[in-house]
Amino acid sequence: MGAAQGSCEAAWLTPSFSRWTLRGMFDVVVVGGGVVGCAVARRFTLQGARVLLLEKAADILSGASKGNSAILHTGFDAPADSLELACIQAGHAEYLAIREQLGLPLRASGAIVAAWSAEQAQALPRIVAAAHANGVADAREITSAEILHREPGLSPAVLGGVLVPGEALIDPWSAPLAYLLQALENGAEVRRQTELYSGTFSGIWNLQTSTGAVQAKTLINCAGLYGDVVEERLLGATHFTIRPRKGQFVVFDKAAAKHLGTILLPVPEAHTKGIVLTPTIFGNLLVGPTAEDQEDRARAATDEGSLRMLVARAEAMLPALRGMPVTAAYAGIRPATEEKHYRVRHEPAQNYIALGGIRSTGLTAALGLAAHAWALHNGTQSLIRAPIPAPIAFPIWPQAPRLAEHDTRDWQAPDHGEIICHCEMVTRREIEAALAGPLPARDAGGLKRRTRAGMGRCQGFYCHASLAALTAGRFA
Amino acid sequence: MIDVAIIGGGPAGVAAALALRARGIARVAIFEREASLGGVPRHCGHPPFGMREFGAVLTGPAYARRLAAAARAAGVEIYCGHSVVGLLPGGGLDVVTQQNHFALRALRVLLATGAREAPRAARLLGGDRPQGVLNTGALQAALYLQNMVPFRRPVVVGSELVSLSALATCRRHGISPVAMLEPGRRPVARWPLTLLPRLLRVPLHLRADIAEIRGGATVESVLLHDGRAIQCDGVLLTGRFVPEASLARMGHLAMDAGTGGPAVDQYGRCSDGAYFAAGNMLRGIETAGWSFREGAAIAQYITDDLCGGLPHGGEAVAVLCGAGLKYALPQRLARVTRLRGVLQLRVSAAVRGQLCVRAGEAVLYRRHLTALPERRILIELENIRLPPGVAQITVEILA
Structure with a gap:
């Protein structure tokens, strides 16, 4: 710690730090314009930091955040006492708190974890107990009759389930877009088509990018599918390895939406949360994802066999879908790692934070992760000679696109x-x-x-x- | 109050409007969401259109202009840029314009919203998701309406009439398809039109279908089910038309899984008697000329209905689509002593056998049939006598 502080001071005392350099330097560089990066950029900007977000693609949300199931989770099934659970619940609460000011939609659909076999039905009490332990007190077991009363279109083969009233539908793209827009409206900057090539820390970060050099006091790695690559470029080694996991989805015609109002979750199995059948905020019905490990971080191809399997699974759960036209099919890639939990790393000596391995709960957890990153950073603020000014007292609240089917368009x-x-x-x-x-x-x-x-x-x-x-x- | 509101200003809708005006219906209004009348022919820049309707061989755009001129001359109220976004029981429409969002009511409504080609997703076609995977409709609109060329060396999927139209379109715009793929054993379109690929030096691969589209920002190649790869910079998905029937599907009208359109009786009447349907929204797909004549014919029935002269639709006889058939249209028959009109049938695979219409054990109609997919198969309804008391008849092909 002492050595780090020394090098930090030494850097600040070098003559190259003219006033111009100081003005050109950012408090925080966020690497990656996915949902996590957008939320982090917003949080640090609102706290008064001068933020630059780097995104290597032409536009934000081009990687893992491009394709997900668009659900605002409660954390009922998150690992107990985990950072993931804390971030999901903090993120969920903050989304509810800010969504009206940003014009972000929410449909309080609730979710049912549905059991389709005796074995799955046996797991239901454990799911309720875990939900209660996670603070989701309103989760409760419901009978197949209750399920069919609530969702008459479902196959009567459903044996029972767990109702989780707090799970909800949101717009997975307008939300992060609004986070970053709010950061930009309040003074942050974004550089798209800008890839981070390398960086060295000598009291400050000197970063080489595809669009030129950048200096920053703190670096936050939100590079998603490339989180380990970015960490290696910056620190010379990485503490985690991304194991890309592909998920394919099928979207049914809007006419399908009238047949299901509740998110239908599967009883989780070892590898994945399984296949979800859910309405979307846009008035479609979505089934997916598959869970396929692959090497490629960029290529998210669909295949006809998996798409047919998803359609068949959806039809089995909701027979009214037979013959329903398919509107879209797509694949997303989750930045899974060799371990299940979030891979958060804080190196106070180098003003470096990595928010890695944010798999499928990132959409909900992003705001919570951003607050967590701020707390980590704030705890080491004394390292930074020029402290970040006070939080913005009256931030600007831009309006997200209003695309929800149930709202006025x-x-x-x-x-x-x-x-x-x-x-x-x-x-x-x-x-x-x-x-x-x-x-x-x-x-x-x-x-x-x-x-x-x-x-x-x-x-x-x-x-x-x-x-x-x-x-x-x-x-x- | 509008007497008849027509949704969709393509050949079927305009023909219906002309026929209604000719029969003296006072207020006939066409609601068209695009900026001009004409429908799909607006961007089919090649002949032959309009031979029967106008006695001339026209290109699609010229035909579309003739339709619009005829509608204006006949005193049809034309509302372009008007999107009908909802149907209400009894003939209520929810309409949106640039300025307004309003409801209106018509005595009768004719749905004539046409058909479109099945897009990539509906075909469950796998692979990457680069730009440059288009339907013929989108390609022709890009070329004819916007003068934009989306690719130069595409693979063309399908061998229907529209696929050949796509080849002709490509040729006119300097696009050189590298291959034409047909999953079946023979081209779907009729000889001699199927000579066109050879004339244009586009290799036609039969029993060939795409397993995977590959590419980053743009298409780089397609991988076929048999393992072959073809380098290309685009994929043109032709044919496999489906009715653009989402208004009916989202609303209260009964739909037919076989056609993908609303279920109708021999007069084109939907499950709600205030609604009729005509043209390609009834089924994928017929020619512009067929749709025009169908629109005119159904307009006669609408006129009869407005005058109280159409047999009522209650207690209809259901027409079931049996073995070997993809669809049978109409899906029900109002019970009358002499049936009028035609039963339109399609098959999904090549068949040879006896085409039968039966009510229980009683055979009402029978003939030998050899048929290919996407070919018109008709039974004149006047050849069928409905026995008293039957609730349903079945159309099928017996081997």
Whole structure:
């Protein structure tokens, strides 16, 4: 500790630290624009830090945060007394606290952990006990009759379940987008298409990136699927290894949504939480994910066999889905590691924090992880010569895109220009807004995540040409 | 009050509007979500369209313009840029424009929202998700309406009529497909149209289907089920049309799993008697000319209905789609002494056998049939006499 402090002071005393350098230096560089990075950028900005977020892709949310099941978890099934549980519950609470100010949606759907075999039914009391131990007091066992009363479309083969009223549906892309937008509106900066090549710490971090050198006091590694790679580039060694785990999903037509109102979770098994059948905030019905370990961190391919299996599993649980058209199929990659728990590392001597191995609960836990990272950082603030100023007293609250099916959408308000995407009812005004502002969409995926244009049942048959014309020359 | 509201301004919708006006219906309104009438032909930049309707060989866009002109001349109320977003029982419509969101009520509503090609996801086609995987409709709209070329060397999937239209479109715009893939043993479209790939020097691979699309930002190759890989920069998914029937599906109307459209009787009447349907929203897919004639025919029934002259729809006879058939349209028959119209059938695989219509053990109709997928199969309904008291008839192909 003493040595670290010494080197820190030495660096601050070198003549190269002109006033200009100080002004150009960031308090915090966040590496990675996934849901965790966006939440961290927001938290540190609101605490008064000067934050820069680096994202190597053309747009944020291009890695693990691109594909998930869009559920706000309660932590009922998280490992007891774990950091994951603490972050899920803190993240859940903060989401509820800030969502209205940011215009973020929530549908209080509740979830049922459904047992389809005698063996699974035997596990239900343990699930309730674990939920209670985790502080989810309203979780309770329910009979198959209660389940079918609540969800008459379900197969009568359901044997029983655990009702978890607090599980809810959210918009998995507008939420992190709003976190980063709030950071940007309150003074943070973002550099997309910027890959971190290397960095050395000598009291401050000197970082080499694909778009030039950056200096920062603190570095927070939120690089998701590349968390171990980034750690190795910075520290020379890594404390964890990403084992990419692919999950494929199938999205059914919006007509399917009327057949299920509650999230249907499986009784968990050793490797994964299993296959979920859930409504989405966008009014679709989603089934997935698979859990397939693979080497590739970037390639998330679907295969027909798995997609057919998912459709069959969904139909078995909800017979009304037979013959229901499929709107979309996609695959996401979770940044699993060689261990199950979150891989959080704090190196106070180097002002380095890694938030690694944030697998499937990251969407819920992100705000909690950000608060945790702030607490870790704050505990070592004395290392930093120029302390971070006070928290922003009256932060700006930008508005997230309003894409929830059950809320009022843009097309319902006058002067929307025209409806460009008829399946998802996306207006010209929404598309123009997504291409403007402090964080404009920089690729087709980014535009889809901000507006849902082209994500509907025709997959661009009707709107591809108009979208291509509207976005010509706008993408990276 | 609008007498007849028509949703969709393609060939079926416009033809219906013209026929209704010709029969003296005062207020006929077309609600079209696009900026102009015409439907899919707007971006089919090749002939032949309009031979029967207008006595001329027209390109799609020219045909679409003729449809729009005819509708204007006939005094049809035309509301472009109007999206109907909800159907209510009895003929209530929820309509959205740039400025407004309003409800209206019509005495009768005709659904004529057409069909679209099955996109990648609906085909459960695996692999990466690069840009450049399109349907013919999206390609033609990009080329004809926006002058944008999304790829240069695509693989074309399918060998239906529209697939050949896609090849013609590619050729006109300097796109050179590297292969045409057909999962079946023979092309779906009719000879001599199937000579087109050879004329255009596009290799046609039969019994070939994509297992996986590969690429990063754009398509790099496709991997076939037989292990072959084909280098390409795009995938053009043609055909496999499905009715664009989401309004009906999301609403209260009974749907048919076989066609993917609303279930109708021989007059095109839906399960809610205020609603009728015509054109390709009834089934994938027929030609523009067929849809035009169908729209006009169903408009006659709507006129009869408005005058109280259409047999009521209660106690209909269900038409069940039996062995060997993909669909049978209409899905039910209003019980009348003399049936009118046609029963439209399709098969999903090549078949040869006896086409039968029976009520229980009683055979009502029988003929020899050799049929291929996506080919029109018709039974004139006047050839069928419904025995008294039957609740359902079954159409099937017996080997």
